[in-house]
Amino acid sequence: MKYPIHFFVNDEAMDLEVEANKTMLNVLRDQLCMTGTKEGCGAGECGACTVIVDGKPINACLVLAPEMDGMHITTIEGIAKDGELSPLQKAFVSHSALQCGFCTPGFVMSGTALLMENPHPTRPEIIRAISGNLCRCTGYIRIIEAIEEVANQYKGGE
Template sequence: MKLQLNMTVNDEAVNIEVEQDARLLDVLRDDLGLTGTKEGCGVGECGACTVIIDGKTANSCIVLAASMDGCDIKTIEYLSKDGKLNPMQQSFIDNSALQCGFCTPGFVLSGISLLDRNPNPTTEEIKEGISGNICRCTGYEQIIKAVEDVRDKKYVKDGACNE
């Protein structure tokens, strides 16, 4: 059975029919073409599918799309504007905080969400803030450093930081 769904994705109104058991991850990737959101485990363990729903991070692989009516969703595609990377994205690059990059959208969104809630987290709080995300190839030191550099406002580009 299909259901009508109205939501906002990356600041754009989306009106779409979805199967009642469709996962948000699949609607984003397959129906809306937002393939920056990745599927790793598919069971809510790895954070590769992280998106921001109404200001909070969530694993879109375990969210029913049908429950998103009226919700505001932000994906990794939301972050770069006019061809410019968000400071968190740039910090991940400059800190060599990625290898295959499969986990990176989730880490970037978790880092941004953390700084939104707590602009000056300790290193322990950063570790806690990204604890729902797993990386199988880079290791975590450079990822933590990338978030620390944004916290420390080393990335002020065109007047925008911590966006």
């Protein structure tokens, strides 16, 4: 059985019919071909599928597709503006905070949600915010430093 849903992805209105046993991650990747949101575990353990809904990071693999009705979803494809990477994306590049890159969209989305809610996070707050994201390559330090750099930019801008 299919369900009609109306929702927004990166401020664009969408109308789709989705199957009840599919997830938001399936819809993004398979129906909308938005493959920036990664599928790692598919079970809420790795954070590779992190997107932002109502300012909060969530695991797209844990949301059933019909539940997307009415949601405003931001994905990794939606945070660069006018062809320019977001400040956090730039900081990931300048800090070499990625290796294979598979986890990177999820970390960027968790970091972006944190900075939206709290522009001046402490290091413990950053660590807590990315605690649901797993990386097998980087050792996490450069990721933390990239988020800290953006937090310091905000401080410097005041």
